[in-house]
Amino acid sequence: MAVFKVFYQHNRNEVIVRENTQTIYVEARTEEQVRRYLKDRNYNIEYITKLEGAHLDYEKQSEDFNVEQAE
Template structure:
């Protein structure tokens, strides 16, 4: 399944909406997403599963690239 992860680049600062970034990752579950990203030291705000029409919509975005991390 593909997940959209909303995050801040640093864990030391208070989250600011304007600095929120996103990435797409393939994983089995939300827990798996967190496990795969644990060594990146980012502040994960929200993990959203993507499927169906929502996934198709996100795939139209030119910035849509699925991060593949094997663990």
């Protein structure tokens, strides 16, 4: 399993505006599994990145670091 950071907008039908970008963390095996997990949410996904090593350690220090489990 890996942790992925997902950058998204709340409304799939709106144009992406960087200032409105939100992030969530999802634990899954693949990026495809993350996308399937979020499919039913009305998110406009900008980017998904796999967190590893020092990058993951850095993100864990954030008070917003809360990992959702993809099934």
